[in-house]
Amino acid sequence: MSSKVRTITGMLLLAVILAGAYIAYNKLSLMNQPDITVPGAGKTGQANNSTSGETITDISGNNENTDTTDNSDTGAPEKNEDMQSGDEKQQSEEQKYKAFDFTVYDSEGKEVNLSDFFGKPIIINFWATWCPYCIQEMPLFEQGFSKYKDDIHFMMVQSIDGIKDTKEKGEKFINDNGYTFPVYFDLDLDATATYQAYSLPTTVFIDRDGYLKAYHRGMLTEKLFQKGIDLLLE
Numbered sequence: 001m002s003s004k005v006r007t008i009t010g011m012l013l014l015a016v017i018l019a020g021a022y023i024a025y026n027k028l029s030l031m032n033q034p035d036i037t038v039p040g041a042g043k044t045g046q047a048n049n050s051t052s053g054e055t056i057t058d059i060s061g062n063n064e065n066t067d068t069t070d071n072s073d074t075g076a077p078e079k080n081e082d083m084q085s086g087d088e089k090q091q092s093e094e095q096k097y098k099a100f101d102f103t104v105y106d107s108e109g110k111e112v113n114l115s116d117f118f119g120k121p122i123i124i125n126f127w128a129t130w131c132p133y134c135i136q137e138m139p140l141f142e143q144g145f146s147k148y149k150d151d152i153h154f155m156m157v158q159s160i161d162g163i164k165d166t167k168e169k170g171e172k173f174i175n176d177n178g179y180t181f182p183v184y185f186d187l188d189l190d191a192t193a194t195y196q197a198y199s200l201p202t203t204v205f206i207d208r209d210g211y212l213k214a215y216h217r218g219m220l221t222e223k224l225f226q227k228g229i230d231l232l233l234e
Contacts, residue, residue: 098211099204107171121205123229124157125156127200133218138177170183170185202217205228
């Protein structure tokens with residue numbers, strides 16, 4: 001083999017390796033995002049509208065500034081199920097955070113904004129078909145929807161990265177299991193990015209005035225789920 005042929009062959013091989021590395025990096029980029037607490041997860045340029053009142057409650061019992069275990073791989077329920085109320089926190093640090101708006105899509109492809117539902121308490125659950133703990137907690141949300149649908153708006157937001165999950169997979173899963181709660185599709189990852197819900201499942205509780213009330217990363221137990229609901233209805 002001539003020197004010229006060897007050079008060309010080597011360059012082609014290098015190009016293939018680099019292309020493969022680039023594709024692998026893009027596929028893993030969404031999967032390796034840090035686990036971030038909701039309160040600091042606003043869009044750049046949007047100020048937190050804070051007033052005196054209750055702090056956002058982590059219903060696993062963790063303060064908003066406390067480091068928590070990343071449940072993106074395990075999705076396991078938090079071990080600490082004691083919930084802190086606003087009265088139990090430092091009053092000087094208490095703030096209310098306005099929920100940041102986002103756009104998702106319904107099954108017909110129509111744009112739906114989070115703010116469309118302000119005026120009624122909201123529960124947002126970020127999920128995906130590839131997430132086993134998302135799947136395990138689905139019956140809990142179905143039960144909650146059946147019981148509280150007149151009092152709380154449920155937003156089951158499928159986080160679609162275009163790699164591991166698709167809208168078609170989500171619709172098939174929902175239909176096959178006969179779930180009746182409202183499902184929305186985060187085709188642009190707007191909702192996922194806005195709340196940095198890179199650990200699935202993640203659940204956010206928003207009060208009727210559009211303020212973040214509570215959140216939880218990982219699979220919810222029935223007890224924690226009910227605590228979140230009680231916070232919204234108190």
